[in-house]
Structures are given as C-alpha cells and as structure tokens.
Amino acid sequence: MTFFKELRFNFMKDLGGPALMSISRKGRKRRHRAPNPHFGPALKSATRLKEIMTRHYFLSRYTEGAKPVAWVTSGAPVELLRAFDFYTIYPENHGALCGAKKLGPELCAVAEEHGYHRDLCSYARIDLGHYFSGKSPAGRLPKPDLLFASNNICQTVVYWYRALAHYWDIPLILFDTPYNFEEINDSDVSYMVQQFEEMIPVLEQVSGQPFKYRNFQEVVRIARDTSLAWGEVLATMKARPAPMSIFDAFVHLAPIVSLRGLPVALEYYQTLLKELKERVDRGTGALKDERKRLMWDNIAIWYKVRDLADLFAEQGMNFVTATYTNAWTETIRYLDDQRPMESMARVYSLVILNNNLNHRLKLMERLINEFEVDGLVIHSARSCKPYSVGQYDMKRLLMERLGVLSVIIEADITDFRVYSEEQTRTRLEAFFEAIDA
Amino acid sequence: MTQFYGPSRKRYIRQQKQTHGRHPFGVFPAHYPREILWAMNVLPVEIWDPPLEVSHANAHLQPYICSVVKLGLELILQGQCDDLDGFLFPHTCDSIQNLASIVYDYLDIKKPCYFFYHPKAPYRSSSRQYYLEQLQTLASRLEKQLGPLDLSELKQRVQQGERLAYVLRELYTLRARGELCASNTEFYRVIRQGEYLHPDDFLPILEGFLADRKGQADRLCPIILSGILPNPQEILHLLDNLEARVAEDDLLNCSRRLLQPPVAREDPFEALAENYFAMPPCTTKDSPLMERVGFLLQKAAHTDARGVIFCMVKFCEPEFFDLPQMVEELKEKGLASLVVDSELNQGLSGQLATRVEAFLEMIR
Numbered sequence: 001m002t003f004f005k006e007l008r009f010n011f012m013k014d015l016g017g018p019a020l021m022s023i024s025r026k027g028r029k030r031r032h033r034a035p036n037p038h039f040g041p042a043l044k045s046a047t048r049l050k051e052i053m054t055r056h057y058f059l060s061r062y063t064e065g066a067k068p069v070a071w072v073t074s075g076a077p078v079e080l081l082r083a084f085d086f087y088t089i090y091p092e093n094h095g096a097l098c099g100a101k102k103l104g105p106e107l108c109a110v111a112e113e114h115g116y117h118r119d120l121c122s123y124a125r126i127d128l129g130h131y132f133s134g135k136s137p138a139g140r141l142p143k144p145d146l147l148f149a150s151n152n153i154c155q156t157v158v159y160w161y162r163a164l165a166h167y168w169d170i171p172l173i174l175f176d177t178p179y180n181f182e183e184i185n186d187s188d189v190s191y192m193v194q195q196f197e198e199m200i201p202v203l204e205q206v207s208g209q210p211f212k213y214r215n216f217q218e219v220v221r222i223a224r225d226t227s228l229a230w231g232e233v234l235a236t237m238k239a240r241p242a243p244m245s246i247f248d249a250f251v252h253l254a255p256i257v258s259l260r261g262l263p264v265a266l267e268y269y270q271t272l273l274k275e276l277k278e279r280v281d282r283g284t285g286a287l288k289d290e291r292k293r294l295m296w297d298n299i300a301i302w303y304k305v306r307d308l309a310d311l312f313a314e315q316g317m318n319f320v321t322a323t324y325t326n327a328w329t330e331t332i333r334y335l336d337d338q339r340p341m342e343s344m345a346r347v348y349s350l351v352i353l354n355n356n357l358n359h360r361l362k363l364m365e366r367l368i369n370e371f372e373v374d375g376l377v378i379h380s381a382r383s384c385k386p387y388s389v390g391q392y393d394m395k396r397l398l399m400e401r402l403g404v405l406s407v408i409i410e411a412d413i414t415d416f417r418v419y420s421e422e423q424t425r426t427r428l429e430a431f432f433e434a435i436d437a
Numbered sequence: 438m439t440q441f442y443g444p445s446r447k448r449y450i451r452q453q454k455q456t457h458g459r460h461p462f463g464v465f466p467a468h469y470p471r472e473i474l475w476a477m478n479v480l481p482v483e484i485w486d487p488p489l490e491v492s493h494a495n496a497h498l499q500p501y502i503c504s505v506v507k508l509g510l511e512l513i514l515q516g517q518c519d520d521l522d523g524f525l526f527p528h529t530c531d532s533i534q535n536l537a538s539i540v541y542d543y544l545d546i547k548k549p550c551y552f553f554y555h556p557k558a559p560y561r562s563s564s565r566q567y568y569l570e571q572l573q574t575l576a577s578r579l580e581k582q583l584g585p586l587d588l589s590e591l592k593q594r595v596q597q598g599e600r601l602a603y604v605l606r607e608l609y610t611l612r613a614r615g616e617l618c619a620s621n622t623e624f625y626r627v628i629r630q631g632e633y634l635h636p637d638d639f640l641p642i643l644e645g646f647l648a649d650r651k652g653q654a655d656r657l658c659p660i661i662l663s664g665i666l667p668n669p670q671e672i673l674h675l676l677d678n679l680e681a682r683v684a685e686d687d688l689l690n691c692s693r694r695l696l697q698p699p700v701a702r703e704d705p706f707e708a709l710a711e712n713y714f715a716m717p718p719c720t721t722k723d724s725p726l727m728e729r730v731g732f733l734l735q736k737a738a739h740t741d742a743r744g745v746i747f748c749m750v751k752f753c754e755p756e757f758f759d760l761p762q763m764v765e766e767l768k769e770k771g772l773a774s775l776v777v778d779s780e781l782n783q784g785l786s787g788q789l790a791t792r793v794e795a796f797l798e799m800i801r
C-alpha cells in the first residue's frame with residue numbers, strides 16, 4: 001500500500017467522492033416511468049440505498065494500492081476479512097446489477113467466446129465476461145488481491161473463483177462447509193473452526209496487517225446486529241397490508257450482502273426499519289389493494305423484477321416473503337461475539353443452500369404460515385442447481401401438506417436468452433385464475 | 438474372450454446376497470471409501486449410466502440436470518433398486534448433493550441412506566483430519582445397520598484395494614506403452630466391472646486379463662480421454678475402427694480414482710486417508726487447475742499422445758468450468774483437444790462421429 005494512494009482513497013471517501021457524486025447526480029437526466037396506480041407510495045429510504053451502493057462501487061476505483069481488495073462470494077464469512085480492513089467486492093451482487101440493467105447476455109456472450117459453456121451459472125459467466133472485457137455498469141471493478149469463497153451456497157463458486165485465481169494468479173481462500181445432509185456435528189464444526197485458524201496467516205500476509213481479535217469481535221457484533229435488523233425489516237411484511245414487497249427487498253438486500261459487518265449497513269437498515277414501521281402504523285402498503293399474499297422461491301429474475309412487480313400488482317398480489325431474502329437472517333441467531341469462530345461456523349454452514357431439502361420444506365411451511373401466504377411462485381433458475389433441484393417435489397409436497405397453490409417459472413437469474421415471455425405469461429395467467437377461484 | 442466378464446449386475450447382486458449374505462448398496466458417483474463397505478460385507482454397486490430411458494425422473498428434475506443424476510433417479514423410480522439394502526451418496530457436486538436430499542427427504546424409499554462428505558481442495562491439515570473423521574463417522578453409522586466393523590477385516594480389505602489398484606496400474610502402464618493387446622471397447626468393458634463386482638471376483642478377472650493380454654499391441658494413434666466416463670460407448674467403437682488407441686485417461690470413473698502406490702500405515706483408516714489424498718487431481722475435489730493440467734501433460738508425455746478428447750456430460754458444471762483453461766493450456770503446450778458433449782446413452786450422432794474422425798486425421 002502506498003501512502004499517496006491511501007491519501008487519495010481517504011480523500012475520495014470523505015470529500016471528493018461525495019462532491020463528484022452530487023455533481024453527477026445533478027447532471028444526470030432521470031427517466032421517469034409513469035407511476036403504477038396499483039402501488040402505494042415509494043420507499044423514501046431507496047434514495048439513501050442508491051447513494052450507499054453507488055458510493056461503494058465508486059470508491060472501489062480508488063482502492064488499488066490503498067487498501068487490500070478481496071472478491072467474496074455472497075455466503076462467505078466476510079467478518080474475518082473486515083478485521084483486516086479488506087475492501088470487498090461481491091461479484092454476485094455485480095452480476096445481479098448487470099442482470100437488472102439487462103446486460104446479462106452481452107457479458108455472458110464474452111465468456112462464451114472464451115469457451116465457457118452457455119449452461120454454466122450466468123453470474124459466473126457475467127463475471128468472467130467482465131474479466132475478459134472490462135465492461136461493467138459500475139464503471140470498473142478493482143482487481144482483487146485475494147479471492148475468498150465459500151461453498152455454502154454452491155460448488156459452482158469454487159470452480160468459478162478457481163478460474164479467476166488461475167487467470168490473475170492470486171490466492172484463493174476456500175471456506176469449505178460440509179453440506180448438512182442430516183445434522184452438522186462437532187467434527188464438522190471443528191473442521192470449519194480449524195479452517196478459520198488456517199486462514200489467518202494468509203490474510204495477514206495478503207493484507208499486511210496483524211489479526212486484531214477485538215476488532216474482529218466488533219465486526220461480528222455489527223454483522224449480527226445488521227442481520228437481525230434485516231430480519232426485522234423482512235418481518236414487517238407480516239403486517240396486512242405489507243409495507244413493502246419482496247421485489248423491494250430484492251433491491252434493499254444489497255447492503256446485507258455486500259456491506260455486512262460495516263456500520264453503514266446497520267445504520268441503513270435501522271433507517272429502513274423505522275420507515276417501514278411508520279408505514280405499518282399508518283396502514284400504508286406496498287400495494288394500494290393487497291388482495292393476495294405470495295411467497296417467492298429462489299433468486300430474483302433480475303431483468304424482470306420490474307415487469308413482474310407491475311404484473312402482480314395489477315392483480316392485487318403482493319410478495320410478502322421469500323426464501324432468498326430470508327437467507328441473510330435465518331441463521332444469525334447462532335452468531336456470538338464471545339465464541340466468534342465456532343458460532344460463525346454454524347451461521348454459515350446452516351444457510352438454506354447448505355442445508356438439506358427437508359429443512360427447506362419446513363422453512364417454507366413456517367414462512368407460509370407466519371406470513372399468511374396464499375400462493376407460491378417458484379423460479380426454477382437454470383443457473384442455480386443447488387437452489388432449483390428439488391423444487392418440483394417441494395411444489396407437490398407443499399400442495400399436499402398445506403394446500404398451497406403454486407406455479408413454476410422456468411427462467412434464469414440474468415440470462416434472458418432462456419426466458420420465454422409467452423410461456424411465463426401463460427403459466428401465470430393460469431395461476432392467477434386458480435388462486436382467485 | 439468372455440471369461441473376462443462376470444455375470445450381469447442384476448444376477449450378480451442376487452447371487453452375492455444368496456451365497457455370501459452381502460448387502461448390496463447403490464453408490465452414486467464418485468469418491469468413497471469402498472474398503473470400509475467391503476469390510477462390512479457390503480457390495481457397493483455404483484450407479485453411473487444405467488441403460489434406461491428417462492421418463493419418471495422428469496417429474497422430479499429440471500431439463501437442465503445432467504444425465505448421471507437423471508438416470509440414477511430413474512433407476513430408483515423404476516423400482517430397479519429393490520434388491521439393494523441401502524444407498525451411499527458421496528458429495529460430488531451440487532446436482533448429486535440435491536439428488537441425495539430428494540431421495541432421502543422427499544421420496545419415501547424406505548431404505549437406509551448414507552452420505553459422505555469429502556473435504557474440498559486446496560487441502561490443508563484440517564482437511565486430512567476431517568477426512569479421517571469422516572471415514573470413522575461413516576463406519577460407525579454403518580455399524581448401526583450392519584453390526585461392528587472388524588478392524589483386521591478392514592486392514593485386509595485396504596490391502597486388497599491396494600492390490601487391485603496395483604493390477605489396474607499395471608494394465609494402464611502396459612496400455613500406455615502399447616503393450617496391451619486389447620481394444621478400447623474391451624479395456625473399458627473389463628475395468629468398468631469394478632463398479633459392481635466384489636474385489637474377490639474382480640481381482641482374478643483383472644489378473645487374468647493382464648496375463649492374457651500382455652504383449653506388443655498394434656501401433657495405433659495414441660490419444661487421451663478426459664471427462665466423467667467413457668460414454669457414449671459408441672465413441673470407443675469408433676476409436677477402435679479409426680485405429681486410435683486410448684493410451685491413457687483422466688476419467689472420473691476410471692483413473693481419477695486409481696490409487697497411487699500406497700504408503701505403509703498400520704492404522705487402516707490412516708491408510709485410507711493417505712491413499713485418498715494421493716489420488717490424481719479431480720474437478721469434484723476442487724483440485725487446482727494447474728494440477729489437472731500437469732497431470733494430463735504428464736500422461737501425454739509418457740504415452741506420446743497426440744491429443745485429448747474431452748467426453749463431457751451435458752450440464753456437468755464441474756467439468757465444463759475447467760474446460761476452457763484446460764484446452765488453452767494444452768494448446769500452449771502443443772496438445773490438440775476435442776470436446777464431445779452428449780447425453781449419456783444417446784449414442785454418437787453422425788455429426789459428432791465426423792468431428793472425431795476429423796480430429797484424428799488432424800493429429801495423426
């Protein structure tokens with residue numbers, strides 16, 4: 001790290017960045033879409049969210065030489081990296097951004113030209129496409145000094161990060177979380193704790209900083225409080241009408257994924273929670289007329305979030321819960337700053353995608369009951385086998401056990417070349433009819 | 438030369454039950470401690486590419502799931518596993534992981550299911566310790582169904598596994614040198630019987646095959662097969678007809694599970710762990726890419742192979758992720774490659790056959 005680059009980073013963080021962003025905000029012409037008459041008033045916190053995330057990506061351009069940079073998978077125990085002051089970039093979050101901006105196929109195609117098969121996860125293809133082309137809606141992502149992956153969400157991330165490690169010739173740390181086929185045991189936990197201990201010298205070497213246990217505990221505390229706050233945010237949707245929708249939550253989860261462990265994320269969710277509670281008190285809903293309440297399963301269809309939000313709003317149907325958004329709060333109760341390593345092993349290895357399908361079914365049953373759900377929309381995401389394999393049976397079992405109607409949409413998270421508008425519409429129309437019958 | 442082939446799987450499984458009281462277990466790909474199963478009088482019957490039409494499995498699995506997983510589930514759904522006394526699911530990839538959970542949690546199959554998680558690379562000292570504990574945990578879970586594990590029996594089975602690996606390595610070495618008189622089709626037909634024959638029966642077959650076929654073979658164009666398994670089988674016939682010799686392979690169901698010369702260990706669990714970590718690099722273990730490249734190049738060097746054919750199973754993420762860099766690295770080292778991408782048991786299309794022909798013409 002050089003003194004000049006650190007100085008430049010700090011200047012941009014405190015003064016230059018905010019000033020430049022405010023100029024660019026003023027200069028940018030806003031495209032206004034006609035407001036959808038079925039929606040309630042928009043969330044005010046959304047403006048603050050945009051600022052936070054823009055600033056995060058903007059500042060990342062000044063990190064090289066000033067701060068150690070790590071690229072991290074969405075389910076990795078980032079708390080450990082924060083203790084070494086890594087600037088963290090989440091390629092999956094970047095993939096979602098590219099998906100929402102409808103850049104998925106373009107970036108995937110670049111990876112495909114380099115031999116990556118079209119059937120591979122599109123987050124990975126987007127990221128590799130970014131690696132080869134440098135294209136990004138976020139301007140430019142900083143080159144990492146370290147790759148940090150956990151296979152608690154999928155094995156795919158390991159193959160993907162291994163490719164990046166090979167191209168960049170940088171270290172890859174894997175946090176290997178045994179899949180919970182039945183129940184994790186002491187041997188699984190001690191294996192994970194040992195891995196944390198083995199990581200520390202590598203992190204010290206890459207960051208050039210010693211491990212400070214107290215800092216780490218503080219980060220763990222902030223991360224826990226942030227995830228708890230995120231859980232409270234999601235819980236506000238138990239109210240009728242729900243003050244926000246899952247489509248909003250898909251956007252508002254960016255800080256819990258990318259900035260977990262940092263005070264800014266905690267402050268943000270406290271602000272959002274306050275706003276949501278006020279809406280609940282006033283009876284302000286995400287929809288003006290919430291007739292039916294739905295659950296979403298799997299990652300968002302990023303290029304369709306807006307269209308689907310409109311479509312369901314027209315039907316008076318609001319998504320009030322999702323297995324996906326719940327993932328960043330579900331296991332947080334295990335996190336304990338007095339036993340950070342051991343508790344982190346449980347928090348991260350028991351997440352939905354590292355847990356057996358019986359667990360997932362029970363979770364869905366609980367959410368359906370707690371959020372008073374009338375129907376379920378299942379996104380079968382071509383990219384994501386761990387999330388999707390088993391959904392056909394889940395649909396059947398939820399119908400048998402709870403009589404909950406559901407529909408499966410065959411799509412992808414970002415690559416809309418495999419999305420059929422016609423087929424989706426037909427299925428959804430049948431679903432709307434059935435749920436209203 | 439039919440003496441190198443045992444009975445069909447179905448007949449064999451029944452025979453084993455009747456004559457030895459063995460417990461046949463359906464085992465999904467790929468890495469698992471078969472010696473522990475042998476020692477507990479279990480007959481592991483591996484499920485890779487049963488010759489079935491997929492129909493029932495489509496109600497449970499999306500179209501974008503690989504055919505190893507689909508065929509395995511189909512086998513269960515068609516009731517063809519009724520003779521089995523249990524299942525073992527190693528943690529191979531995301532698709533097998535979820536399949537295991539579908540079978541155990543969602544299908545009321547009423548058979549014991551066991552799971553085996555092997556630590557993923559890069560390996561550290563924690564990986565070794567954990568692997569050892571996983572072996573012990575599996576053994577103690579099996580004990581609940583099958584009674585106590587006899588350690589001296591396990592020791593013997595470990596030695597038998599090493600002997601089996603020794604003979605297999607001999608076969609591979611002879612083939613690599615062009616000193617094994619066997620067609621590609623025959624070679625894989627013989628060695629793939631290890632997927633279901635008990636070592637007491639498989640070892641004599643292998644030894645007989647080795648003794649009988651040792652000798653100077655025709656000088657054919659040497660190539661390497663990489664990927665999951667040699668399927669479609671028609672590719673082996675085609676290579677035979679085109680006078681190409683598979684001189685080595687890097688197939689998950691074959692040489693990637695081949696034990697290296699063992700390190701002496703008193704404790705059988707430790708021996709199993711040592712053997713496991715000494716095995717060749719593999720995508721399903723998350724081995725670093727350069728280890729895989731190095732492994733392939735080494736094989737190419739000692740066989741004088743002219744090219745590599747990657748036999749890919751459609752929708753197989755572990756293999757497809759490594760492919761671009763493997764192809765690029767091999768190209769840099771002057772080794773040509775061809776990618777054959779197909780569903781299992783679907784035969785070789787005319788187009789694929791033409792590509793294989795063109796590839797062989799190019800490298801000859």
Ligand code: SF4
Pocket residue numbers: 092121122123124153154155156157299383384385386387413
């Ligand atoms: S979309 Fe699924 S497969 Fe892709 S990185 Fe995320 S969890 Fe892994």
Ligand code: SF4
Pocket residue numbers: 466503504505506529530531532533665721750752753754755756
């Ligand atoms: S072929 Fe590939 S995806 Fe399918 S089970 Fe084997 S390793 Fe997994």
